[in-house]
Every structure is written in structure tokens, then in C-alpha cells.
Amino acid sequence: MKKFQIIIYLSFLWLPLSAQQDSTVWKTAIELGLRSYFMSTSYTGDFKNDHAWGQMAKVETSTSLPFGFKVNGEYLGFLRILSSDLRALDPRVPNLNRYEVGLFDVNHLDRRLFGKIGKLNLAFEKGKFQAILGRMEINTPFINQQDGRLSPTFVEGLRVGLLPNPNVHIKSNLIWAVSPRSTGNWFALDESMGMYPVGRDEFGNPSSYFGNTNVDFIHVLDIDFTLKDNTNLQLNHTFVENIYSSFLAQWDKSWNIPDSNLKAITGIQASIQHGIGNGGNEEVDLRYKNPEDFNWIVSGRMGLQSRRNLWHLNYTKIQGKGRYLSPREWGRDPFYTFIPRERNEGLGHADAISTYFQHSLAQKPLQVYTFMGLYFLPDAADASRNKYAVPSYAQLNLGMRYNLKEWVEGLNLHLILMGKAALDQQNLKPAWVYNKVNLFHVNTILNYTIPWK
Template identity: 30%
Template structure:
């Protein structure tokens, strides 16, 4: 079915643009793209292995103009290492011979010896009538759970059908079906069931043995998604999402946000709820091969409040997942929407957990530095004991995280060029069970410093 969707998109796009009377669709077409440079440094604790890598790549996209409401588009994505120390043999013996967790993601975590990759990331046909648009083929989606998670060289991309409508006043309706992914940090498209665990660690099953839901062991025919967003209340946005992963699990997501400007002051508040439950057999009758344990459920709650003055915004957020079960969502498909999310770590896999985060957003235009902004965050993330596989899938000890994210968007003749510097420091605040012979709960998880320099030129 994955190949059928792509074939349909290509045939439909070819048919759309086949006639000479459609030449205007080509003439009005647009070429766009991005050139990206990425440097990452992964500094693990003490004498544990460190990693670095620099890469260049990007994408080139062409989309036709509209013809009777139809458009067709395609985009080629590519990346290559310039310099790195990533390989299948450069591993840490005290951590079970694991290698880089972060830098390896710049290219292909499935084949650490691969130095470049290229693939067709987008190939679609769309049809728009009034304020309703339908797209079929390979595309780039941005939803709370399934999104680009664009923090490496190439983002996560999806294949399927997607419909968005704003024809109902004050409402945005979205629905779709996904049957394949190009997981970030991999080089191949995979069906939904084969994308589970592809390129990412699978952690522990609640039975305290290594999970094995990857390698095609998860059985599903795809993902069905529906959402409704309501904007009819002044300064307020309410949204509800449902993700049904056939035979595996269901995710219900509610979020509400209030954002109001009072002269130079700004006030915001938000709340969110995530409810999950196993569907079918969680992906497999064998509990060690099931993505979600048989009968497992989880509830996650979040809240945030913030106050801003002129170009500054201070925000406090908190998240809690009850001990009823683990909060789960495949890292292969996107970053999570939790208010306490910080770049370079996830809450996926945690139950009976609590977190809080304070952030300061600053725009420096008032002092004449137009285009310069920053975000500074400090959070504490309290997990169950690292050896408690029932509520701590990845054996991640509680930690504190500090992040400094600085952005500069160039102006004038360099318009389109953007620079980002991201600094992240994670420090353990719970038992890591570290011994001279073992760093399994530290290496790549805690007492680690990450530095990133990203340069993007978009056109």
C-alpha cells in the first residue's frame, strides 16, 4: 500500500500537467528549498566517549501553480558528513558498547558507517476548493504528535492522505491517514508498522526484558487522525486531536491556550491532557514484541502560565503523568507537545513522573539588534527509579536540564539566512547506579553537554 500511494501521486501529478493547455501551471510554479549546515558536539561525562560531527545538506522543492484547484509538488532531500567521528566501532564499552545518541542522528542511525544520504521526501498532488484542501502522497505534516521534529539534517516526513478545512466559521478541521514514514535520522521510507523502533532505541518492556517491537514485529495497517480547533473565543484557542494506531494504541489530546495583550504587557495560560490506551494486542500477542503493554493506559496533565513585558516573556510550565502507566509515543514520528518539552530530551516512556520548566524568551530589537532572539530554559524532570522498567522504559534517571537557544535572522542582502546556537546541559539528580564497569544509566542520558551550531539558508 505504501508504494501504491506514491505511484498514485506520481501518475496523478503527471496527468495533471500532461496537456499543453496546462502550461500556465508550470509557468506559475515555484521552486523553493533550504541549504543547511549543522555542527554538533556531544560531550559525555569524564572519560566516556565523546562525539562530534558537521554536515551539510538540505532540500530542493518544486510545486506547480494551480490548475482547476489542483497542484503537484516534489522535493528531494540530501545530507552528507563533512567531518565526524561516528562509526559502528567507536562505542563505549561500559555502556554495553553503545555509540553516539545525538551526533549519529545527523545522518543514519541504522548504518553508522554511512556518510551521506538522499531520498525523495515529498511527492504529492493536492486539490483545494474554497478553504478545504486535500493532499495525497509524500508530504510534510505538523501536528502535535506527528511532526517534522526538525532538529537534525533531514526532518520526519509522512505518506498518506491529509485533509484540512476552514470552511466552517471559527473552526479548523483536519483528518488523515498515514501508511508510511521517512523517520528522521534514517535513509529509507518504511511502512507504519516497520517504522516502529527503526533507527531508535526500544528500551525495556514492563517485564524488564529488552523490547523488540521493532524489526517488523508490530502489526498495524496505519494511523488514522482527526482534529478540531476552535478559535471563536477572543484570544483563546481550543483543540482536540485523536490518533488511532490500528491494533496498537489510541491517543486522545486536548489543549487550550489563552494569550492576551494589555498594552506593553502580555498574559498567557494553557492546559493540556493526554489519554492513552492499548488497542487490539498493542501490536503483538507477545508482550516483549508489543509496543504498548497489554491493557496499559496512561494519563498525562500539563499546565503553563506566563507574563510578558515589551520584548520579554517569562513562562512556568508543569507536567505530570500518573503511575497508571507510561506516557508513550514513538520518537520515530515526531517530538511531543508537552509544555515542559526542551530540545534534546523526551518524556516518552515515563510513568509516575513529574516535571517543571521555567523559560525566558527575549527579543533584542528594542536595543537595535533586529533579528536576534533567545530562549533560556531550566527544568527538573522527576522519573521513577532507572531500574523500574514498568514506569521507566528507557532507564533514564531523574535529571535537571539547562538550555540556551539563540537565533539570528539576517537582513538585507543576506535575507533568508538564519543562525542558531543551542547549548544543552543535563545533570543527574537521582541514582545512576554508576560503577567503574558500568555507565548504562549515564552515557548519552545524564551528565552530558551538547552544543549545536545550525546555519540555514531558505529560498
């Protein structure tokens, strides 16, 4: 994909020449951002506990140019202030810590200080047409920024957007490189697959696809329809060349309840995924996905919303042949039952139930919320249906968001407390517990944003 990178560089060189033909004044906006993140994980058993405190600082610029063009850039720097020994292994489980390492560069845990270019792109907007070429953030159902940590996932590619009418929005993303969350560099797509834990292949052996997968590009098509009566329909197709093709349809609607300040909220998702090509490699032991896999997923939501409260109940069912797979380096699950700090990717079937409640205080800029979920998964010993050997579990998250603008404008605090427990405590192997269940996890996040125009 080097030819695409050359196009990007030539585009930036062309800009000063184009500006000479237009008298429009260049306008630059600069934003400084800081994020301080403390995280710790402890277990009910005698497993290795960990903690880490990381700091991120970023400078983001956006320069408006003549003819509807704009140049966007962002540089991020990262510092490990302190941590336990994240490279040390638990005596009983030969796996690295899963949570705290995500604050830093998972490929170079010895780095105390590092940085990377996040965004660097040329954007164009005129009328109902938009285009971005270069490095950018992304937020689609299967490829997205992901939750938390010190920086999001970035992709390199070409995005084209069309707005044929105010109620229809079409986006096409052609992607050829990625900088996953918790990394300090940019990578070809196939190079990035396997930087996070790889789990087991369908035969129960340690997966060997890292460094052996062949994929040149991803194409993501999103179509959003804003329909009448508070209704939204989203259609998505995610095509990963030589690996898989995924389709998702999501319908959301809110209903006014007569003689009440409440609204009912409903939603339903339907998704299918099937393997294509050779699944990443002709060698069965080296491929990422079995090309004969076919999975279907349905997810539903119902709830109530008022001015200060939000509650919903969710259900997801995963079923089919083989395992639903989506590289964790590229994004999180899009399903209604998703709860931060865990995913249901890598499963052949699952039944998940979750609920969420959120309350915003009237007198203070404070929001509290809770997630609760029950996840019934295949036997952790069954590698053909449970890639990461996760036992069925219950999860509880308690969270608080507080806007500290009475102290400093642009300062906010986010606290997350998470507990997970296996539903069946009998015959649990150490590898089924460490990084997975019977743990208590704390996140304290302080964000500070300084706009400068």
C-alpha cells in the same frame, strides 16, 4: 498500502491531460535550501565523547496547475563532512551514541553521502476544502516534524482539510508510510518502529518489537477552534491501528493586563492514552505496547508576554497504568514542559517543571532564550515505569538565533548549548549516564534559503 501509491502515480499521470482543458498558465516556484550543522557531546565522567558536522542541501518545487491543483516536490541530499567514530561503542555501555548519529542515516552509519525524496504530493484547494495526497511534512501533537537535525520527519498519506467557518479548522490525516528524521529511506509504519533506541520491555529485558510489530495505518484527527478574546482550543485524536489510541485537548488564552503593555498567557492540556488490539504482536515479548495500558497526562502553563520578551512556567504530570508510549521515530512530546534534546515518552509516571524566557533585541535581529527544567522520574531500575532507564534530572538550554541578513539575505544562525545533570548522583550505573545525564551538548546550525520564482 501499495494500492495508495498506485493512486498517487496515476494522479500525476492525469495532470497533463487535465491541463489541456484549461488555459491557465502553469506557475512554478523553486526554493534552494542549505543547512550546516555541527554537534558535540562531552561528559563529566570518562565516557566516550563525540562530535559530528553534517551538511544538507535541498531543492523544493511547487507548480500551480489548473482547477486548483498543485504539485509539490522536494529532494534532500546529505553529506557527513567529519565526525568521530559514531559506530564505536563506549567501553562500559553497549549502546551507540544517541545525539550525533541523528545528523545522518541511523540505519546506515557508514554512508557519507546520501539523499531522499522528502515531499512529493498532489494538492488541491478550492474554497473551504483542501486535500493533499502523497508524501508530505506533518505537524500534529504526537506525529510531527520533530526538533532540529538536518531534515524533518515526512509521512505518506492523504490529508483532507475543511474550513466550515473562519474560526474552525478540521484536518484528517490517513498515514500509511513514514520517512523518520535521521533516515535516508521510506518505510512502512511497522518497519520504522525501533530504528531509534528501543529501551527495555516492561519485564526489564531488551525490547524486541523492532521488525516484529504489526500496524497498517494511522489516523490523526485535529480540530482547531479560534474562540473569542484571544482563546484557542485544539482537539486531537491519534489512532495507531493495533497499538494505541490517544486523545488530547489543549486550551490556550492570552489576557490583556490593564494599564500595561504586558499580556498574561495561560494554557492547559489533558491527554489520555490506552492500548488497543494486541499492542503490535500476539507474543508478549515482541509487542510494542501492553494493550491493557491506560495513561493520563495533564500539563499547564502560565506566563507573561511583552513586545520583546516572553516568559512562561510549565508543569506536567504523567500517571496511570503501564507506560505512556509514542514511537520516537514519528515525533516528539506535545507537552508544555518539553525541552529540545530530551523527551518524557516511555514513562509510567513523572512530575516535570520547566520555565522558558526569550528576549528579542531592539537594534539587531537577535533573539536569545533559555529553557530550565526539573524532571522527577520513576527509579531508573524500574523497567515497568521507565522504558529508557533515565534517572531524574535537571536540564538547562541556552540558545541564540541571529538573522544575518546584513551579510546575505536568507542566512541565519542558531546556537544551542545544553547541560543535563542527574538529580541524585549516588549509585548511578554507566547505562543510566551515557546519552542521558551529566553531559554538555553543543549545537551550531547555519541555515540559508534562496527563493527563486
